[in-house]
Amino acid sequence: MDHSIFYKNHKIKKYFGQHFLIDNTTINSIVSIINPQFDQKIVEIGPGFGALTKYISKYVSSMTVIEIDEEITNYLLNNPFFYKKLNIIKGNAIKINYSNLAKKLGQKIRLIGNLPYNISTSFLLHLFQDISYIEDMHFVLQKELVKRLIASPNSKDYGRISIITQYFCSTQSMIEISPELFKPIPKVSSMLIYLKPHINQPYMVKNLSNLSMITRLTFSQRRKKIRNSLSKLFNIQQLENMGINTNLRAENLNIKLYCQLANLLEL
Numbered sequence: 001m002d003h004s005i006f007y008k009n010h011k012i013k014k015y016f017g018q019h020f021l022i023d024n025t026t027i028n029s030i031v032s033i034i035n036p037q038f039d040q041k042i043v044e045i046g047p048g049f050g051a052l053t054k055y056i057s058k059y060v061s062s063m064t065v066i067e068i069d070e071e072i073t074n075y076l077l078n079n080p081f082f083y084k085k086l087n088i089i090k091g092n093a094i095k096i097n098y099s100n101l102a103k104k105l106g107q108k109i110r111l112i113g114n115l116p117y118n119i120s121t122s123f124l125l126h127l128f129q130d131i132s133y134i135e136d137m138h139f140v141l142q143k144e145l146v147k148r149l150i151a152s153p154n155s156k157d158y159g160r161i162s163i164i165t166q167y168f169c170s171t172q173s174m175i176e177i178s179p180e181l182f183k184p185i186p187k188v189s190s191m192l193i194y195l196k197p198h199i200n201q202p203y204m205v206k207n208l209s210n211l212s213m214i215t216r217l218t219f220s221q222r223r224k225k226i227r228n229s230l231s232k233l234f235n236i237q238q239l240e241n242m243g244i245n246t247n248l249r250a251e252n253l254n255i256k257l258y259c260q261l262a263n264l265l266e267l
Contacts, residue, residue, distance in 0.1 A: 042064070043066065050081075053086070111137040139192070203259040214258060219251075222250040226247075233261075
């Protein structure tokens with residue numbers, strides 16, 4: 001099925017962050033990496049005109065797509081190729097309750113999609129609320145965001161979103177995707193990232209709001225030493241008792257230490 005005519009006639013809606021992946025070689029590589037199985041429940045965020053959907057749907061009994069653009073939704077609804085395969089949800093993906101969706105589908109869901117750059121971070125944080133109902137995630141994201149999601153301590157890319165993401169998931173960058181493989185062409189490169197929720201949680205935090213607050217506090221003052229950025233929460237002795245060098249800065253502490261600090265607030 002050639003979708004070029006639809007891309008040509010479609011008025012791009014910048015407020016939806018629309019950049020459609022149009023390169024079949026890249027799409028086939030993504031499908032191969034996702035490796036869809038017949039009985040799995042795959043949910044695609046922002047299917048567009050179905051460039052990825054048409055390949056994935058060949059391997060599964062049915063799949064769910066979430067699309068906010070009414071013009072695209074109508075296209076999918078009226079396309080005989082997709083008619084029997086797709087459960088189409090018209091709406092904002094960031095407002096969907098994915099635990100309820102998984103319960104309705106009867107099993108954990110696999111999430112895929114080429115995510116708009118303007119909602120990527122907030123959408124991931126939204127998904128983490130329903131992480132126990134998610135099997136895995138494959139998303140095309142802005143390259144710079146992927147670098148932050150997979151970053152390790154002691155690097156400039158390591159930050160709050162690195163810690164929050166890796167608390168919930170193991171992360172792996174898969175393939176880089178050049179701007180010219182999208183329509184319209186974005187100003188930045190993209191990457192496919194694989195996120196796999198932890199089966200056995202390596203980091204235990206009693207109150208996640210503490211972890212969120214501590215990482216926000218330290219990384220909003222990342223040039224400050226820990227002894228100063230956390231002075232309102234802990235004294236130097238408390239930090240040293242945890243084996244923390246108080247002269248270090250936010251990017252020097254690993255996730256385990258951040259989790260221990262979050263738990264210390266609960267004592």
